[in-house]
Structure formats: C-alpha cells, structure tokens
Amino acid sequence: MNKKEIARNAVKALKKEYPDALCSLDYKDPWQLLVATRLAAQCTDARVNLVTPALFERFPDAYSMAQADTAEVASLIHSCGFYRTKSQDLVEFSKTIVEKFDGKVPDTIEELTTLQGIGRKTANLIVGDIYGKPAVVVDTHCIRITRRLGLHEEKDQVKIEKILRELLPPEESNDFCHRLVLHGRAVCKAPKPKCEECCMQAFCKKKI
Numbered sequence: 001m002n003k004k005e006i007a008r009n010a011v012k013a014l015k016k017e018y019p020d021a022l023c024s025l026d027y028k029d030p031w032q033l034l035v036a037t038r039l040a041a042q043c044t045d046a047r048v049n050l051v052t053p054a055l056f057e058r059f060p061d062a063y064s065m066a067q068a069d070t071a072e073v074a075s076l077i078h079s080c081g082f083y084r085t086k087s088q089d090l091v092e093f094s095k096t097i098v099e100k101f102d103g104k105v106p107d108t109i110e111e112l113t114t115l116q117g118i119g120r121k122t123a124n125l126i127v128g129d130i131y132g133k134p135a136v137v138v139d140t141h142c143i144r145i146t147r148r149l150g151l152h153e154e155k156d157q158v159k160i161e162k163i164l165r166e167l168l169p170p171e172e173s174n175d176f177c178h179r180l181v182l183h184g185r186a187v188c189k190a191p192k193p194k195c196e197e198c199c200m201q202a203f204c205k206k207k208i
Contacts, residue, residue: 007167013199014179021175030105030130037122043080065094089117107131128174137177141184150205
C-alpha cells in the first residue's frame with residue numbers, strides 16, 4: 001500500500017469514526033476565530049472557550065480591538081497563558097486588519113501570515129474553515145498521527161503540510177485535520193496510543 005492509498009484509507013476511516021468534523025473553538029465570525037486560534041496556542045480549546053465570551057463582549061471586532069489597551073486585553077486572557085505576548089498580537093494584528101484589509105480577515109495564507117503572531121497553522125485553519133479553501137492544519141496531533149501512519153518522517157510543519165497537500169484529496173484535507181485532533185485526543189495519544197481501538201490499525205505503519 002503506497003502513501004496515497006494510506007492517506008485515502010485514513011480519510012475514509014476517520015470520516016466514518018468522526019462524521020462531524022467541527023472546529024472545537026467557539027466563534028461567530030472570521031475575526032473571532034482568528035483571535036480564538038491565537039489564544040489556543042499552548043492552551044486548551046476548552047479554556048479558550050471559557051475566556052472568549054467576556055473578551056468578545058468587550059472587544060467585538062477588529063476595530064475595537066485595534067484601539068484596545070494591551071494591559072486590559074491581557075487581564076481578560078490571563079488564564080490562557082503567555083497573555084502578554086498574546087495580548088500584543090491581538091491588538092497588533094487587529095490594527096493591520098483595519099489598516100491594510102479594510103477590517104476584513106484576509107482569505108489567503110500569504111496575507112494571513114503577514115499578521116503579527118499568525119503562522120501557517122492558524123492561516124490554514126482560517127482559509128479552510130472560513131473561506132472553504134483546501135487547507136492542511138499541521139498541529140501536534142497531525143504531526144504525530146500522520147507520521148505513525150507512515151505518510152512522512154518529518155518534523156518540520158511546512159514540509160509536512162506540503163507532503164499532505166500532495167497526498168490528501170483537496171476537498172477532504174481540512175475536515176481530515178479536524179478529525180485527526182479528535183482521534184489524537186481519544187485514541188492515538190502521544191505517550192500510549194490505544195492501537196487496539198484504532199479505526200486505522202489495519203494499515204497504520206506503527207501497527208503493522
């Protein structure tokens with residue numbers, strides 16, 4: 001079985017196991033998802049979802065956040081960790097969105113990665129979930145599971161993204177990455193994967 005066949009089997013198996021491939025962050029518009037995703041770095045999605053309601057009530061859009069005092073933002077996101085850096089990023093990328101993109105979150109990875117604190121992982125999430133474009137969100141679950149499947153032996157996120165874009169059906173790639181997160185949390189855990197419970201054990205290189 002070659003890598004492309006493994007990838008297609010993985011897509012099929014995970015789709016059956018996790019039919020609802022949804023982002024676990026709560027948001028109402030593109031800017032809110034951008035903010036929530038930035039807060040989720042080194043933090044759980046569950047914690048972010050507890051913090052964002054008050055944050056979005058105080059700063060409901062890029063225009064209000066662009067005018068915000070970083071100390072106030074930091075106080076609202078304190079429990080997410082790295083709050084000083086994150087608060088600066090939220091204010092700065094909101095300023096850029098207002099000044100360079102007329103208040104609208106950009107729809108390309110190239111433009112999104114010009115925003116302060118936004119890397120390719122977040123950019124892919126935005127273009128995939130918001131704008132419906134083929135996307136590959138390379139997070140820790142994606143790296144771990146796709147390596148165990150035998151799809152690559154890389155550690156570099158950009159290289160992994162390129163490899164997966166070539167292997168995955170474009171229309172499936174975004175949902176596939178969401179399903180990897182669910183599978184990584186429930187079954188294919190970092191220290192002790194539950195291989196006997198895995199829907200991909202028949203073709204996973206770790207199991208073979």
